[in-house]
Amino acid sequence: MEQGKSLTEVLGIVASEMQAHLGHGRVADYIPALAKIDPRQFGIVAASCDGQVVAAGDADMAFSVQSISKVFMLTMALEKLGGALWRRVGKEPSGSPFNSIVQLENERGIPRNPLINAGALVVTDALLARGDPAALIDGFVEFMRDRANDESVSIDSEVARSEGETGFRNASLANFLKAFGNIHSDVNDVLRVYFHQCALRLNCRQLARAGLYLAHCGVDPVSHAKVTTAQRARRINALMMTCGHYDASGDFAFRVGLPGKSGVGGGILAIAPGRASIAVWSPGLNEWGNSHVGVLALERLASLTGWSVF
Amino acid sequence: MEQGKSLTEVLGIVASEMQAHLGHGRVADYIPALAKIDPRQFGIVAASCDGQVVAAGDADMAFSVQSISKVFMLTMALEKLGGALWRRVGKEPSGSPFNSIVQLENERGIPRNPLINAGALVVTDALLARGDPAALIDGFVEFMRDRANDESVSIDSEVARSEGETGFRNASLANFLKAFGNIHSDVNDVLRVYFHQCALRLNCRQLARAGLYLAHCGVDPVSHAKVTTAQRARRINALMMTCGHYDASGDFAFRVGLPGKSGVGGGILAIAPGRASIAVWSPGLNEWGNSHVGVLALERLASLTGWSVF
Amino acid sequence: MEQGKSLTEVLGIVASEMQAHLGHGRVADYIPALAKIDPRQFGIVAASCDGQVVAAGDADMAFSVQSISKVFMLTMALEKLGGALWRRVGKEPSGSPFNSIVQLENERGIPRNPLINAGALVVTDALLARGDPAALIDGFVEFMRDRANDESVSIDSEVARSEGETGFRNASLANFLKAFGNIHSDVNDVLRVYFHQCALRLNCRQLARAGLYLAHCGVDPVSHAKVTTAQRARRINALMMTCGHYDASGDFAFRVGLPGKSGVGGGILAIAPGRASIAVWSPGLNEWGNSHVGVLALERLASLTGWSVF
């Protein structure tokens, strides 16, 4: 820690510095239910492997996790299917925006990685396995309540419905994958689960807590729950590093130096392996669809803590 | 270190296990001077930040560094130009093969990152700055002798000439960049330097030593030379992690978990920040143009040492 | 006509020569209801502007017109909307397979031309105009009965249903267009009409008769019905020439020299302006999805008649 600052001091500095940047960026407006959110909000929480939880700003305001859900669904899918999942989805950065369809056509329906929309749809389909969408949605909420250690965690059904009504790009991707045989369940079932997982609401406190197993070799250091293997946790972190911020993943690695996953709700989950799980939230997005202030805050945090993995 | 094994023991295990894999992969044949090399060779050296150097296999056999030179030229360019370099080259994984031209057309002549060929040509042009190609080649050799702490380091002029005679793809890229105004010097001058930097010969011992500043915040821990700033060293590592293995960069991060840069001569430089610089060499390449056995060896090394950054 | 041969003689020669080629090519298998058709069939009919109708081979076997329907829907849409249609769809060859989605992403949801699937979906949506799908389907059948001068013309509902069940690629395209705002009606309504128009059944006699207005400045020379203006007829022919055979359109122009439109049912409609409308059918497709023997037959017909426009 720079100049012997405590984690509490660091988060205070970050939260204070970020005030000047609030209001920059645009709130995601393609999901009507998200478009009404005040962009001038900011929260940050670091949950460390030794059980400490430090918060600053709007740490208790719940937001829509959106694409951050992909990390947790991926964890569930790897536990269920193991390495067989990688026959259906790749591990490479896509070099394209989050909802691109071009690469899919060239690569015959195998999405580049599980953290872009196409790949996440395949992960959801793999978990669904022609089963019951409602049961999978329930299972996901259950998993997230365990991770966040908070039974109040739930899905915002208005957001889920709102996504369903306007999610033509995702419907296009899912049908495209189905045309290549890489969606096995009914397209509408897969989309239903996907729209619900994205609509999960968490606050920074819950999200930081939920990601802690990724900073601690797959085991929740507080509850001691064995969520996944050490190797899988490392690999999920590797994917977050190379693919977690769409076509700004390289920039995030360059500036922050931590594995991270962003969502268009304005949240970012970042992992400092062996140290902490960090959740940050600010709804204004930059041109790549990542939280403008969230990335800045993590850059400062990494700089002040020296937590960059590089 | 797993089960308390020493670094010497770990490298011995890795070198021994790799014997079974030698002969797989294909030697790069598009550069005639490289096509004659026996693929059944393997060397590995780890130089640690505390000054220890451990070797196994063909650690003293010199090979052509090829694209690994991009890391060192990038270091030189950042020292010379600072952040201004990033106006001419990006920081994102390309999602394409090493010599792709497609992305350049869509993105108006700004290469995705400095570790693909197009980006490296821009870096070379930035260092050349309409100056003398011979002087830049000399300056690069000088820099590498300092890094490797070995005055015998030199360029294989036969390989440099061989590349010049067959490097139509690189000539195409350089002319393309020139058409977009992102090459300022004469195209032939830039190509001449580029073909020479690629033709530098190093053995694993020299390469591991040369990369040590990247594992130690930009400062050579042995000579105490300040090669670059801590921030730049971290950022170069970040680029190696997200972009160092072309369109298999995600797979390398997933399997090895260390920043690395490969060359078609069969070498790979990997960095374990704060710990060591590792050079591995085996000439047989996999389908992405990276050393087949080199990647396997680093995967085992990372597993046995626990050096993955994730 | 070469060596003073009559049209009857020419079609006899063509039909006879084609026997040797039957069985080449593959029947479209992605629509189950089409996959069962015997590929060793061939029919050809030329309807000339002076009212003559000449037939050879299986001229009375009905087949699924599939993409040939795009020509007639385009005619209807131009009559309804005029030049305003061209704000929603282009006039350029796509250089891509019939169902490509790549170009759509780059060009923000404006399909290259109305004869590829994406463009045809926009044409269908333009005709639907948030109206009643069943009424549009009826209107199309009505239009085709008038064109073919045959009240028995109808849609094969089994094929329409079969397309709906497997048309994930078209569903993907339609959702993609909707995401860009270039589908105004409900996606499922548009797809329903599209799958029905493709499932229209015609034999060569009916199809040649139906296209006659395109060979005669927009006016049916037999019934004197003014189907469209002379300029629009010419322009539809131009689009058939440059875009009528997907990414083999250039080859068709090169070999045949007539505007034409193919369908995966194995039919092709070709127009010899001022002279005749020609329908040919043989179910085996070449690698570009056009009737293998159909193209050969038209090449011979153009050669024997000298009807190439070039």
Added chain:
Amino acid sequence: MEQGKSLTEVLGIVASEMQAHLGHGRVADYIPALAKIDPRQFGIVAASCDGQVVAAGDADMAFSVQSISKVFMLTMALEKLGGALWRRVGKEPSGSPFNSIVQLENERGIPRNPLINAGALVVTDALLARGDPAALIDGFVEFMRDRANDESVSIDSEVARSEGETGFRNASLANFLKAFGNIHSDVNDVLRVYFHQCALRLNCRQLARAGLYLAHCGVDPVSHAKVTTAQRARRINALMMTCGHYDASGDFAFRVGLPGKSGVGGGILAIAPGRASIAVWSPGLNEWGNSHVGVLALERLASLTGWSVF
């Protein structure tokens, strides 16, 4: 001819109407020697198969033919190599700008057609056949003098040099083709010929005369010289129709309905098969690199004469 107008009257009307449009469009500025031309010029000449030559406007002003040379080099190459040429270049519209390199990468160095730059470089290489560039340049000038029936036809060496100094995009394409083995001669030799053929100067009178064989089954109707076969003439016309105006070829076919080839010098050669060869020139270019007023003039001419092939 509309309302019994003579060809002289038609050209008079067209030339008169075009006055209002002069000055629109931009003169090609990437070749310095072309950038100084006054865009407010316009010439048109129709040479009919019966020997008539009708002119209007600046019919005797010489201009740089640029890409129109591709049509004549293609004719020469087909005479020399026959159908073997098509193993090295395709016949399909590219769907891309004239100097695109993307498609080349996907299709392994086989250019889409001989009328885009990449394809024309292959045609030039095929004619060069490792021979003497100066001899090929002389042979081309000779061929054009014969076609134009004018010994004064020559190459503007300042323009040729100017293209060589700034033709980085073409140098990139040629090196790219060489990397795929689809250029056999020295890259610089091929480029030298290409830059010279583009720098040929013709006025509308000469150009219309030169293209006459394409309107008359391959035979010059005045000199009776057999330039190519009837089939090849038709096929060249077909390529001009589908590929002659880069990514505005479809629009040209739609609006004009004649095979045509444009050049960035502002010239267009259009063929009315069996009727006439038309040359038009006006230096201001539209956004696709075709003469803005030239296309308008041909659209009016086709409308007034009824010469559209559709």
